Amino acid sequence: MAIVSHPAPFPPGFKPKWRDILETNVALYRRLPEDLTLVVEEMIPWFVGKVLWEWDKWVGPTPDKEMQKVCVACEACVLIARRSKKDYEHFHTFVFHQMHVTDKDGKNWGGWAEPGGTIRQSWRSTKNGMHDGVDNHNVTLHEFGHMLDYRDSDFDSVPRFENKAARFDYQLFLEEEYADICSAWEKKTGNEVIRKYATTDKAEFFTCATEAFFERSEMLKFMRRELYDWMKRIYQMDPAEWPERISQAELQDERYDQWSDWMRRSTWQSKNEEMISWPDGVDAADYAGWFEQEKGRLEREKRERKEREFAEKMRREKERATKEQREAKERERKEKEESEHKARERYLLNNRTVIVEYPNGTPQLKYKLVDGHREGLMQRWDEEGQLREETELIRGKKHGRVVYYYSNGKKEMEGFFALNLRAGIWLGWHEDGSPSFRTEYREGELHTWEQFGEDGKSRTYGKVKNRFGA
Numbered sequence: 001m002a003i004v005s006h007p008a009p010f011p012p013g014f015k016p017k018w019r020d021i022l023e024t025n026v027a028l029y030r031r032l033p034e035d036l037t038l039v040v041e042e043m044i045p046w047f048v049g050k051v052l053w054e055w056d057k058w059v060g061p062t063p064d065k066e067m068q069k070v071c072v073a074c075e076a077c078v079l080i081a082r083r084s085k086k087d088y089e090h091f092h093t094f095v096f097h098q099m100h101v102t103d104k105d106g107k108n109w110g111g112w113a114e115p116g117g118t119i120r121q122s123w124r125s126t127k128n129g130m131h132d133g134v135d136n137h138n139v140t141l142h143e144f145g146h147m148l149d150y151r152d153s154d155f156d157s158v159p160r161f162e163n164k165a166a167r168f169d170y171q172l173f174l175e176e177e178y179a180d181i182c183s184a185w186e187k188k189t190g191n192e193v194i195r196k197y198a199t200t201d202k203a204e205f206f207t208c209a210t211e212a213f214f215e216r217s218e219m220l221k222f223m224r225r226e227l228y229d230w231m232k233r234i235y236q237m238d239p240a241e242w243p244e245r246i247s248q249a250e251l252q253d254e255r256y257d258q259w260s261d262w263m264r265r266s267t268w269q270s271k272n273e274e275m276i277s278w279p280d281g282v283d284a285a286d287y288a289g290w291f292e293q294e295k296g297r298l299e300r301e302k303r304e305r306k307e308r309e310f311a312e313k314m315r316r317e318k319e320r321a322t323k324e325q326r327e328a329k330e331r332e333r334k335e336k337e338e339s340e341h342k343a344r345e346r347y348l349l350n351n352r353t354v355i356v357e358y359p360n361g362t363p364q365l366k367y368k369l370v371d372g373h374r375e376g377l378m379q380r381w382d383e384e385g386q387l388r389e390e391t392e393l394i395r396g397k398k399h400g401r402v403v404y405y406y407s408n409g410k411k412e413m414e415g416f417f418a419l420n421l422r423a424g425i426w427l428g429w430h431e432d433g434s435p436s437f438r439t440e441y442r443e444g445e446l447h448t449w450e451q452f453g454e455d456g457k458s459r460t461y462g463k464v465k466n467r468f469g470a
Contacts, residue, residue, distance in 0.1 A: 002023060002030050002031075002032060002034070002037055002246075002251055003019070003034055003037060004034070004251065004254045004258065007262075007274075007275050008034065008037075008287070008291075009275055009276050009277055009278045009279075010041065010268075010272075010275070010278060011041045011042035011045075011284050012042075013046075014042065014044060014045055016268045016269045016271075016275075017267075017268070017269040018041075018044065019041070019268040020267045020269055021066075021067050021070050022070065023248050023251060025067065025127075025130060025131065026071050026074050026075065026130045026131075026133075027130065027132060027133025027134070027245055028074075028075060028078060028133055028141075028214060028215075029074050029075075030133075030245075030246050030247075030251060031242045031244075031245060034288070035285075035287065035288040036078075036082075036237065038287050038288075039081045039284040039285050040074060040078055040081050041284065042283070043073075043077040043080070043081065043085070043284075044070060044073045044074060044077055046085070047073040047076060047077055047088075048069050048070065051069075051073075051091070051092065051093065051094050052092055052093045052094070053069055053094055053096075054094070054095045054096070055095070055096045056096065056097045056120075057098070058098050059098060063096070063098075068096060068123065068126075071126075071127075071130055072121070072126065072140055075130060075138070075140040076088070076140060076144045078141075078214070079144050079145065079148060079210070080148075081237070082235060082236035082237050083235070083236065087147070087148050087159075088144075088147060089151075090117045090147070090150065091117045091118075091119070091144075091147050092117045092118070093117060093118040094118075094119050094120075095119070095120040095121075096121065096123050097120060097122050097123065098122070098123055098124070099122060099123075099124055100122045100124070101120045101121065109122070110122050110126075110129075111125065111126070111139040111140075111142060111143040112143070113143040113144075113146035113147060115150045115153065115155065117147075117150075119143045119144070119146075119147065121139050122139065125137075125139045126139050126140055133245050134215050134216065134245050135215065136192075136193075136195055136211055136215050136216050138211050141210050141214055141215075142211055145206055145207035145210035145211075146207055148160070148206075149203065149207070155203045156203065157204075157205040157206035157207075157209075158170060158171055158174065158206070159206065159234055166233070170234075173226065173227075173230060177205075177224070177226070178205050181194050181198060182199045185199050192219075193212050193219045193220050193223045194208050194209060194220075194227075195211070195212075209227060210231070213231040213232075213235065214239055217239040217240040217242070218240050220240075228240070252265075261274070279294070349372075350372035351369055351370055352368070352369050353366065353367070353368050353369075354366065354367055354369060360383065362381065362383065362385050363381050363385075364380065364381060365378070365379070365381075366378070367379070367393065370395075371395075373393075373395040373396040374393045374395075375393055375394060375396075376393060377390060377391070377392055377393075378390070378391045378392075382407060384407070386405070386407050386408075386409060387405055387409070388404065388405050388407070389402075389405065390403045390405075391403075392417075397417075397419050398417035398420050399417055399419050399420075400416065400417065401414070401415075401416055402414070402415055402416065402417055406431050408431060410429065411429050412428065412431075413426065413428045413429070414426070414427050414428075415427065415439075415441075418444075421441075421443070422441040422444055422446075423441050423443075423444070424441060425438065425439070425440055426438070426440075426441065434452070436451065436452055437449065437451045438452075
């Protein structure tokens with residue numbers, strides 16, 4: 001059914017617009033199998049170039065001569081698509097007549113084939129026959145059937161055969177078949193598959209059988225099977241197996257459904273630049289085999305490409321997974337290092353000896369941190385560098401002995417803390433070293449106290465405290 005499986009390229013010399021012309025005007029072309037379509041397309045440029053084309057008197061608009069030539073060439077080439085171009089060696093001229101062909105007796109005909117190699121056809125009859133495709137009246141098939149018969153110059157409905165034995169068998173069959181057809185029409189049995197015109201002359205039998213073979217294939221095969229088999233052998237094709245008559249719109253719908261880039265208004269001319277070129281060194285008869293091989297090669301390459309892409313994808317996935325694992329391990333290592341660094345930093349910050357200095361650089365305060373808490377002996381100096389305090393600490397709390405000093409280095413007060421609470425005996429001295437007070441604390445509360453003058457004698461037992469509140 002024409003070109004529907006894939007956008008087949010155009011054979012060398014065949015113009016893209018010709019495919020549009022044929023699909024629009026020639027019903028037989030639309031029925032051809034794809035492989036035969038390409039064979040016919042390959043022959044059309046040869047046929048168009050071989051023939052001398054002429055137009056008889058024409059009235060009215062100028063005819064589309066290119067369209068006329070291509071359409072006639074198409075149907076003519078169908079007859080020899082599986083035979084040989086030699087069948088038309090003696091044919092040389094085609095003459096278009098507008099309405100009808102008139103013979104020397106003034107009788108009008110749809111077409112006329114001359115043994116000398118000229119065919120004359122009425123364009124009206126030609127156009128009607130190629131447009132219909134099933135009416136059993138196709139002037140082009142009929143007249144070029146005569147040309148096949150004229151090859152041997154006998155004009156007896158016997159075309160050229162591959163061997164003499166086949167020709168002889170056909171001639172025997174022809175005698176009986178022709179007599180039977182004539183008898184059938186004489187008895188008015190209604191044998192419509194071979195039209196009555198075949199009975200007017202034996203030379204018309206083969207041409208009318210040709211029309212029936214291509215336009216009423218199934219009926220001919222059913223009603224006159226032996227004749228159908230002989231025509232099948234002569235033309236080396238089996239049109240009864242072809243699709244039924246199909247319209248151009250149905251072809252477009254078929255392509256629209258199957259091809260993603262084909263619109264219902266697409267034409268072969270418009271798609272020409274998107275299509276691949278005809279493969280070098282490939283005949284149209286071999287294109288189907290080449291295409292299957294090419295299709296197999298492309299599918300194999302596609303499969304191999306997908307396998308490579310899949311393998312590459314797996315490789316990239318593996319690399320990505322490996323990289324992610326490596327990066328995860330690296331992040332884990334860095335996080336661990338950072339955590340250890342911060343822990344070490346915290347440890348060092350929380351476990352160190354702290355020295356606070358005055359602006360002049362001399363120590364003001366010195367203590368030791370253990371787990372972030374002041375621990376052990378804390379010392380304090382004045383700006384002159386004189387030690388003024390020593391306090392024992394545990395986890396940031398005063399716990400143990402505490403001593404305060406005068407600027408001359410002598411003790412000013414000494415006592416004990418128990419977790420920030422004063423405990424036990426506290427002693428104080430004057431700057432000259434003589435006692436200044438003595439107190440006793442129990443559970444952080446003052447229990448007894450005694451204060452001395454600078455002469456060392458007790459002066460009062462009142463509640464008098466020194467500058468430290470003792």
